[in-house]
Amino acid sequence: MELDRRPVASLWIGAELHYLNQLCLKSHLRHGHPVTLYCTDDVKNAPDGVEIRPASEIMSIDMALVNDTSASFLSNVFRYKMIQKTGAIWIDCDAFCHRPFPDDQEWIFAGHxxxxxxxxxxxxxxxxxxxxxxxxxxxxxLPDYPAWWNKRQRKQMDRIKDKGGYTHAAAIYKAERTAFGPQAFTWFAQQTGDIERAMTPDTLYPVPFQLNDIFYDPHGRVEGWFTDQTMSVHLYTNGTKPWWRKNPPLENSYAARMCAEVGIDPAQALES
Structure with a gap:
């Protein structure tokens, strides 16, 4: 395949990819996007063609903070530092490439x-x-509290800090898991006026998070959510039920069909 489109990149904290992550990374290669995966560990099961680079090239990863939060926590700052340093498009490892990203579109983000x-x-x-x-x-x-928080959210964080054992960043995360991700991105895009540049959900997140089981339903109608503008399909692995992570997808489900189409064997990369 000829990798002549805009580069994309992501971060992986851990030693092994799940089959859905393999699927999503390879889907971008299929559409001509060079893919770089920045890693904290020696990942051996990335799809052929994915370039593995140390995450330390972008920023140091505080594993103690990751352990107090989640494996994806530091991706919220990593993505912007990566974009600033390399100019690549950030992709989560559960974002499936439905069609290539435009070469001339400087701003790419959407509601969901x-x-x-x-x-x-x-x-x-x-x-x-x-x-x-x-x-x-x-x-x-980091401010004492995120600027957009209400009194309830502030009190929740105060209770967490009073118990002790967490850094300021971890306490914010424990109070509101998305305070470093979508909440922050939405707030600051509002402050700069760039929220007006947002694309509609169908472009990058056509299926609502609340309905993510549809990707594993052999009778589901995933494509019914797509439009002519759909470029990426978010599979929301953070919200995927354990059964789907530990077993191959059912035949004719969207996940199974895309694995067959792209060339990924789910049985070789299940969650243990």
Whole structure:
């Protein structure tokens, strides 16, 4: 395959990819996007063609903080530092490439779900812009509380900190898991006015998060959510039930059909 389109990149914390992650990374190669996977460990089961690079090329990964939060926690700052350093499009490892990203589209992000907030699972930004500056300043200089939080959220974090044992960043995460991801991205895009650049959910997140079981339903109608504008399909592995992670997808489900189409054997990379 000829990799002549815009590069995309992601982060993986851990030693092995799940088959859905293999599927999503390889789907971008299939459409001509060079794929770089920044890793904290020696990942051996990435699809052929994916370039493996140490995550330390972009930033150091505080594994103690990851252990207090989640494996995906630091991806929320990593993605912007990566974009600023390389200019690549950020893709979550559960974002399936339905059609290639336009070569000339400088801003790529969209709303998702049923509430209209932005998601940051697929992001392209100018390497120098006000939104980038504000996001990185937020992560590098954490406020006492995120500016958009209400009294209930602040009290929740205070209770967590009073119990002790967590850093300030971990306490924010424990109070609101998405405070470093979609919440922050939505807030700062509102402050800079760049929220007006957001694409509609059907472009990057056609299936709402609340309905993510549909990807494994052999009688589901996943493509019914797609439009002519759909470029990426988010598979929401963080919300996937354990049974789907530990077993191959059922025949004729979207996950099974895409694995067959792209050339991924689910049985070779299941969650143990």
């Amino acid at each position: 779900g049923m509430r209209g907030a932005l998601n940051c699972g697929v992001v392209a930004l100018p390497r120098e812009c006000a939104l980038m500056d504000q996001l990185l300043d937020y992560y590098d200089n």
